[in-house]
Amino acid sequence: MPHLAVSGVHANYGALEVLHGISFDVDRGGIVSLVGPSGSGKSTVLRTLVGLTRATRGTVEIDGDVIDYRSARAIRAARDRMAIVFQQYNLFQNMTVLRNCTLAPVKIKRRPRSEVEAEARDLLALVGLADKADAYPDELSGGQQQRVAIARALALRPDILLLDEVTSALDPELVGEVLDTIRRLSDEGMTMLLVSHEMGFVREVSNAVVFMDAGRVVETGSPAQIFDAPRSDRARDFFGKVLRH
Ligand SMILES: Nc1ncnc2c1ncn2[C@@H]1O[C@H](COP(=O)(O)OP(=O)(O)O)[C@@H](O)[C@H]1O
């Protein structure tokens, strides 16, 4: 049984349907990457998984349990299991790095502060920021702030981490440190759903790649299959353009 199973998901913004039946699976400990042109629906897929956008049809299952997005409680439960990190990391500027990571687990999850702080320090070490716990976000580079945002998401103890173009807002020299962090999480066995334009990285770390266009999955396969031998004209055209640069 896949850890996450997305089947025939449709979603709208207002009257406009933007996902027209999305299906893919993610195995436990695996990395699946969503790639495709801007506007193809990648972010909407992630938003739909955590209930920020409402699926109008289709099912999402975690370990075989269907998430009922009509229920606020089920959405909260889904957000306990899937944490999303955005391109814009939006840290609280008036709080230390450690406080940014502990706020939600302490205030919302009502877990004991001492336990949460110890875990947050371990997570900051995992993302290479053990020495920045007491720093404020404006004392950090963009890459460091994005790694704090990843630690903050992990502090919620998700089963699956959803990463939406987490390197796209960074200066080129800072991209590598965030990709190294994702690599390390993968080595630790974290299940991830990755949206990224870093095609070399996607190819290296993904167990499967889902190519989307215009709200549909056009093809799914291993990185080698999708990048080297795409079956669809649309994917061939897309990779022909992005891989040449
Ligand atoms: N808040 C919104 N309101 C209306 N339309 C939206 C909104 N967000 C995204 N869209 C539209 O939904 C489609 C999919 O967008 P998105 O999921 O952001 O694509 P991607 O992440 O692949 O660039 C696009 O046509 C986009 O214009």
Ligand SMILES: [Mg+2]
């Ligand atoms: Mg997007």
